[in-house]
Amino acid sequence: MLSVGSSCSFFYINSVLLFTLRSKQVFCETSRYILLFNLLFADTATLVSNLLLYILAFLGLRISYYACGPLILLSVFTITISPLTLAVMSFERFVAVCYPLRHAAIFTMRSLSIIIALVWAFSFIHILIRVFMLLYVFTTTSLDLQMNDFCSLEAMFFTPIFNYFEEAYSSILFLSVGAIIFASYIGVALVARSASKDKASARKALQTLLLHLIQLSLILTSTLSSTIITSIARRVGRLTLMRIYNVCFVCLTILPRCLSALIYGLRDQTIRPALRQNLCCRWRCSLF
Numbered sequence: 001m002l003s004v005g006s007s008c009s010f011f012y013i014n015s016v017l018l019f020t021l022r023s024k025q026v027f028c029e030t031s032r033y034i035l036l037f038n039l040l041f042a043d044t045a046t047l048v049s050n051l052l053l054y055i056l057a058f059l060g061l062r063i064s065y066y067a068c069g070p071l072i073l074l075s076v077f078t079i080t081i082s083p084l085t086l087a088v089m090s091f092e093r094f095v096a097v098c099y100p101l102r103h104a105a106i107f108t109m110r111s112l113s114i115i116i117a118l119v120w121a122f123s124f125i126h127i128l129i130r131v132f133m134l135l136y137v138f139t140t141t142s143l144d145l146q147m148n149d150f151c152s153l154e155a156m157f158f159t160p161i162f163n164y165f166e167e168a169y170s171s172i173l174f175l176s177v178g179a180i181i182f183a184s185y186i187g188v189a190l191v192a193r194s195a196s197k198d199k200a201s202a203r204k205a206l207q208t209l210l211l212h213l214i215q216l217s218l219i220l221t222s223t224l225s226s227t228i229i230t231s232i233a234r235r236v237g238r239l240t241l242m243r244i245y246n247v248c249f250v251c252l253t254i255l256p257r258c259l260s261a262l263i264y265g266l267r268d269q270t271i272r273p274a275l276r277q278n279l280c281c282r283w284r285c286s287l288f
Contacts, residue, residue, distance in 0.1 A: 004058075006250060007051045010258040013279070014044045017261050020274045031107035032096075033271075035089045036264055038116050042081035043257040049075040050253050057150040068151035069134070073127055076153070080123040082256075083173060083219055086212050087180040088115055093205045094184035098191050126169065133161065174220045181216060185209040204267075211263050218256035 018040050020027070027033040049071055056063065096103045137159055149155040157166075188209060192202035232244060264271055 004051065004055065007047060007054075007254055010254060010261070011044065011047055011051070013261050014040055014047065014258070016278050017264075017271070017275055018044065020271065020278050023274060023278070026270065029109075031092055031103075031112055032089065034112055035085060035092060035116075036260065038119070039082060039085040039089065039260050042078045042085065043260055046075055046078040046082070047254065047257045049078070050249075053151055054249060057152065060150075062147050062149070063151055064146055065138075065156070068147060068156055071151060072153055072156045073130065076130065077123050077127045079219070080126050080173070081119055083177045083216055084119045084122060085116075086216055087177040088119065090181040090184040090209055090212050093208060094187050097188045097202050097205045129165070130157070130162075133157075133165065137161075170220070174216065177216060178213070181209060181212050185213070208263065208267075211259065215256055215259045215263075218252060218259070221252050 018037065021033055021037045021040070022028065027037075053071055053075070092103075092107055095106055099106075134157075141159075147155055157163075185206065188202055188205050192206060236244070266272060
């Protein structure tokens with residue numbers, strides 16, 4: 001129940017922050033806040049889909065492949081969007097610090113719309129590949145429509161071909177995104193050391209990029225959590241395994257989806273007052 005309670009709490013915070021990012025004109029016209037809204041939306045969708053899967057497993061409900069498929073595909077779809085958006089946000093901070101005079105020309109509303117569309121299109125192509133692989137497996141294998149196990153990524157993508165594809169895809173994706181964030185960090189660090197003024201802005205950008213690296217590491221670890229749990233399951237009992245699964249769910253599934261709200265909601269001087277006002281207002285409304 002602790003996992004469900006923490007998920008609902010962070011879902012509430014993410015939802016209020018999403019509302020906050022659409023409550024003022026400055027948030028709708030600034031590149032970093034537009035990208036943040038896209039990241040938060042994907043993280044919230046991932047949080048909801050994973051929470052539904054967790055509740056189904058907790059209640060011991062077994063559903064059909066047709067009902068499980070959309071939940072799993074939604075979760076995988078939004079998981080891909082988060083690291084790609086982190087890469088774009090890191091590059092945006094790099095341009096803002098290292099090339100401030102060209103920032104407005106590079107990150108226009110048109111270019112941001114194209115970048116976000118490409119991020120979603122890339123994730124959609126990833127899902128299409130998985131769907132075609134599933135159709136191939138279902139047409140070549142005789143399966144009962146009712147799942148024998150709980151609805152999960154491992155139960156849905158059960159053949160070795162999915163493991164090979166996921167390993168190759170995750171390696172390329174996270175190495176590429178990690179390289180972009182790390183390169184942005186190095187570029188901002190060099191500017192911070194050589195700049196004679198506005199060092200505070202450069203240091204703040206460095207801290208943000210470092211938090212992005214931590215967030216990316218947690219997301220990468222969450223994609224490997226199924227492999228970790230599977231290897232542990234062979235050595236421990238079911239009760240111990242469920243406790244480990246609960247810890248992994250909180251630390252590797254919930255926490256990475258909440259870091260965006262914590263990074264920007266608490267540190268950003270523009271968002272923090274508006275977020276605090278919306279959180280307090282809604283809390284008071286819930287009392288009356």
